[in-house]
Amino acid sequence: MQTLEVKKDIHWVGVLNATLRAFDVVFEARFGTTYNSYLIQADKPTLIDCVHEKFAGEFLDKLRSLINIKDIQYIVVNHTEMDHSGALGYVLKENPNAQILSTKTAALFLKNMLHMDFKGKTVEDGECISLGNKQLKFIHAPYWHWPDTMFTYLEEDRILFPCDGFATHFCDERLFDDRVDDFTPDFRHYYEHVMGPYRKKILDAIEKIKGLNIQLIAPSHGPILRTDIWKYINAYKDWSTPRKDPNKRLIVVFYASMYGNTKKMAEAVAKGASIMNTEVKLFDAASVSPEFMRCEIESADGVLFGSSTINGDALRPVWDIIDIMFSVNIKGKKCATFGTYGWSGEATRLMEDRLKGLKLNVVQPPFKVIFSPTEEDLKKCAIFGYDFAKSL
Ligand code: FEO
DSSP: OOOOOEETTEEEEEEETTTTOOETEEEEEEEOOEOHHHHEEESSSSEEOOOOGGGGGHHHHHHHTTTOGGOOOOESSOOOOHHHHHTTHHHHHHTTTTTTEEEHHHHHHHHHHHHHHOOOOOTTTHHHESSSEEEEEEEEEESSSTTEEEEEEETTTEEEOOOOOOOOOOTTTTTTTTTTTOOHHHHHHHHIIIIGGGGHHHHHHHHHHHTTSSSEEEEEOOBBBSHHHHHHHHHHHHHOOOOOTTTSSEEEEEEEEEEEHHHHHHHHHHHOOOTTEEEEEEEEEEGGGGGGGGGHHOOEEEEEEEEETTEEEHHHHHHHHHHGGGGGGOOOOOOOOOOOOEOOHHHHHHHHHHHHHHHHHHHHHOOESSSSSHHHHHHHHHHHHHHHHHHH
């Protein structure tokens, strides 16, 4: 695929990586990805972000098909992660006079990535730079998803370049959102994995761009968004907004139950935790998608985990929930564990150990019941829940 005109004098000069299946090793990319870069052919030609180093040759050829690389005056680095900055050194070798525009943090990161001299200018939040016949405005957006990140807004064409923001790992060479296949689940998947840990920061930056007249969002991965722009922005806003009653403490209870006994415990624990100032949400871990639980966990003041013990371990669905917590802001969040067992009952302790490792605050000892809970056991479960609620 060659270059693609996004608007007059603005070209996509990115590359396709259709065969990628795991991004950064851990994030599934079931339809591959694209590394999007954009060339603005203004009076002062400007490049917005670059691509992965692996595709540097193809990238330079695309640029050469549109411009003499030496004529590029500015290179905007919205974010320095190597899938965007990997090819930057190759552009600078051909044009050492191009000036890099970035945040201060990005400039520092680049220094340690490029190991070469470069002409840089750091831009402040809200600062504008004239390209002659067009103007760029920079909006700092730290932790979208690195601390270095900013958005660039091209005022005349009303295009927002948010780098990883509003991006999708989705490779379809038709590129525009109204031409490609349905990428809705992948857009959400990307948000949850990449942006999910920084929900508060997402809301902060959305507040900054809400006054902009955006007609097109040109992210650095996947489809270019030009249909109902605010649908995408509002989706980010919705997914980032805490799901809780602001006047109550939220407790989320996850359980996995082989024969319904841990489920009975979970229901009794949830009932006991439902005191005047708490809201309790109970989830069967086997029936929910872990990645959609991030916002619930992050919104919660306390999290309880219940699991039966099988072969000396907790059940897989509970581990799947716990496994996504490394990418959620959970440090210091209160938690405790419970569950039924037949003869050994390691599940509660193993869950507790992992939660401690994730820096959660275990506020009370595990509560275990052998085989099926009696009425007396269920009363104790309710007290366990009540004590937990009181600790918040
Ligand atoms: Fe697409 Fe954070 O890099």
